[in-house]
Amino acid sequence: xxxxxxxxxxxxxxxxxxxxxxxxxSLQYYHACRLGILIPWxxxxxxxxxxxxxxxxxxxxxxLDARTGVYxxxxxxxxxxxxxxxxxxxxxxxxxxxxxxxxxxxxxIPELGYHVCKRWRGIVPRAIELPLRKRMKYKELIKETRDVxxxxxxxxxxxxxxxxxxxxFGYLGYRNAKFGSREAHLTVxxxxxxxxxxxVKIAEENGFEVIHGxxxxxWVQKKDADDxxxxxxxxxxxxxxxxxISFEGRYRWIVFLPSRAHPGRPVNNRxxxxxxxxxxxxRGIEARRRDxxxxxxxxxxEILEKLAEAKDPEQLREKALEAIEIYRGYARRLILGDxxxxxxxxxxxLSMDPDDYVVEARQAVAAKHLERAGIRIVLGQAITxxxxxxxxxxxxxxxxxxxxxxxxLEPYLSMLRKAVYTIVALILEKL
Numbered sequence: 476x477x478x479x480x481x482x483x484x485x486x487x488x489x490x491x492x493x494x495x496x497x498x499x500x501s502l503q504y505y506h507a508c509r510l511g512i513l514i515p516w517x518x519x520x521x522x523x524x525x526x527x528x529x530x531x532x533x534x535x536x537x538x539l540d541a542r543t544g545v546y547x548x549x550x551x552x553x554x555x556x557x558x559x560x561x562x563x564x565x566x567x568x569x570x571x572x573x574x575x576x577x578x579x580x581x582x583x584i585p586e587l588g589y590h591v592c593k594r595w596r597g598i599v600p601r602a603i604e605l606p607l608r609k610r611m612k613y614k615e616l617i618k619e620t621r622d623v624x625x626x627x628x629x630x631x632x633x634x635x636x637x638x639x640x641x642x643x644f645g646y647l648g649y650r651n652a653k654f655g656s657r658e659a660h661l662t663v664x665x666x667x668x669x670x671x672x673x674x675v676k677i678a679e680e681n682g683f684e685v686i687h688g689x690x691x692x693x694w695v696q697k698k699d700a701d702d703x704x705x706x707x708x709x710x711x712x713x714x715x716x717x718x719x720i721s722f723e724g725r726y727r728w729i730v731f732l733p734s735r736a737h738p739g740r741p742v743n744n745r746x747x748x749x750x751x752x753x754x755x756x757x758r759g760i761e762a763r764r765r766d767x768x769x770x771x772x773x774x775x776x777e778i779l780e781k782l783a784e785a786k787d788p789e790q791l792r793e794k795a796l797e798a799i800e801i802y803r804g805y806a807r808r809l810i811l812g813d814x815x816x817x818x819x820x821x822x823x824x825l826s827m828d829p830d831d832y833v834v835e836a837r838q839a840v841a842a843k844h845l846e847r848a849g850i851r852i853v854l855g856q857a858i859t860x861x862x863x864x865x866x867x868x869x870x871x872x873x874x875x876x877x878x879x880x881x882x883x884l885e886p887y888l889s890m891l892r893k894a895v896y897t898i899v900a901l902i903l904e905k906l
Contacts, residue, residue: 495639548696677708779898819887
């Protein structure tokens, strides 16, 4: 909060109440006032496009679908704060894209044909320069320091600045943004697509296979390549593209998972793997979800730790079979009632008044129990409950009111089964 307050130039009491978007706007207003520029009373005039032009221009970031399966010796490369860096490097702001003064000699944007001003530095690049530079420094300090407390402090500050930078991009296309425009938003996306395509081309020209790509990240593979070769590739991409890119690490193995709804199709950002130092990274699985009960998270993480011991495909298959025994142990504890109520709590956000839910949502039922018990409920509150019955008011009970051992067994067993299936199914199928 202090970091946001300092960067956005607003009192900490106001920063505590403002949305992160309001903090970002405050920073932009500060730079406008410092330069003696009037802040527009109304946002920029809407420019209309035909459907074909909009379809061609509004394509978001580039995504290269991963082929589902188990991959060995894969490196992850991430562009550092790609969108804010592009906005800063190319001077992207609402008033600089398609400006009147540089129609003939402005920087031309690929795919779109828009031009960017060369004579005026935009308000948005001016505003994001400080938080971007500070975040880069904090990330360096996180890697350098060995003090756990300092590392935690630097990470918290870096995360606070991250949300300011993320919001800066989002506000570019927001209809009420004072210094944004739809064209500026589309320009950043087009530059990001071009950047990732250039990185893919460089990787392939140097003998690497691109396994997956998503907006600002690439997963590349080359047989028998070591850390040094992947670092050299990252340096080559950084030099040729002109944007900072980091080598996040080399996976001993990584599993890209399919869609649950359509098992034959890949899913973006749903994977798990282990780096060469034994540390885990996972996205899009149960252990990352807020509404997953602690017992399911514990089981899934224990399974991942077991799999992390594998050094080759044969060992990975053996560890996957051992993981099934871990699942059976947790299921046995559930059946015997050898679990605490806290381990069964499911947390969900109350998005509306409990009586306004058309469908009998579990968190709404739990909230009604709390109201009957005289506990005040507000929108946006996190409700933690235990599944106790099949329907009606017996469906869920708030964790504050539940009695020990009072839970419905089958839903929790089902969650355990799904969690273990997520991890081991593809490994046992492919190896």
